[in-house]
Amino acid sequence: MEQNLEQTLALLGRTPSVLNALLRDLPEEWTTRNEGGDTWTPIEVVGHLVHCERGDWLSRARIILESGETRTFDKLDRLGHLKESAGVPLAGLLDEYSRLRAKNLEELLAWNLGPAELALRGSHPAFGAVTLSQLLAAWTVHDMTHLHQIARMLAWQYRDTVGPWSAYLGVLHCTGHSGS
């Protein structure tokens, strides 16, 4: 569907409470195990979301508004959260994610973006020209990517425990994410 700022904000605004409902106080066996090898754990995904909330989506939107295509976005450090949030307990990460998201959406709302601003272009280090509308949609789908990933991570812990039911459970057959 077309970019609709009200709909985008409605979904962006609720991701912190969704992850809070899913992960806060969940036994550590669910939240600290990964999918094998160097994959992430649910706690690391929340750390990554905090990291993106601090320096990625809204900062890039601001660059588009201020500099258009003349200033290429900084590259995102996809492993930045591993240093930044090492040792921070899950509850603290969830609190921080919720706080930063609320603050970011407040700023976004205050910009009063209309169709002209949404069509403004910026320069992505890998893709080249992107619009502000695409960036806001990608922010939203990035939330869904990680919710989707966390559901898969939790399911993965019981991949053998379900026995023959595995065949019927789509989440155990998802290949939509790379190693992390």
Place this chain on the structure above:
Amino acid sequence: MEQNLEQTLALLGRTPSVLNALLRDLPEEWTTRNEGGDTWTPIEVVGHLVHCERGDWLSRARIILESGETRTFDKLDRLGHLKESAGVPLAGLLDEYSRLRAKNLEELLAWNLGPAELALRGSHPAFGAVTLSQLLAAWTVHDMTHLHQIARMLAWQYRDTVGPWSAYLGVLHCTGHSGS
């Protein structure tokens, strides 16, 4: 990981509040659109979860405890919810899901299941012998399958809106579910 009833209950107990945080009062553009063709919408997924909560998982667990392998489970009508919940608003479905899940987990807890009961076997119409432990794990992973699916359905609505970011967003490349 091994079946652990406390951990299973911790996850089963929170799915209604996760879906509530994600879907209640979300604009209809997100909740009433499907992924094309005869796929389901998020509202239909919640209807399916209500349907399963009414007649599937706990009923089958009860059959294992009462009759073991001598009574094959009834087949689940995967489209049963379409009649049952047609016209019921999303808020009503979420309320019903939450009420039924709480009631079912209360009954499950009251059974005081130990290792001997978890190892009991029942007869699945497609797989044959399954254990009560496998059934409880599958119930949990079934929740995660549908959370995973709903995240994908929501993301799908913005699949074109994200422009070139599509390449980086794993949820747009998930093939873990069939048509529904």
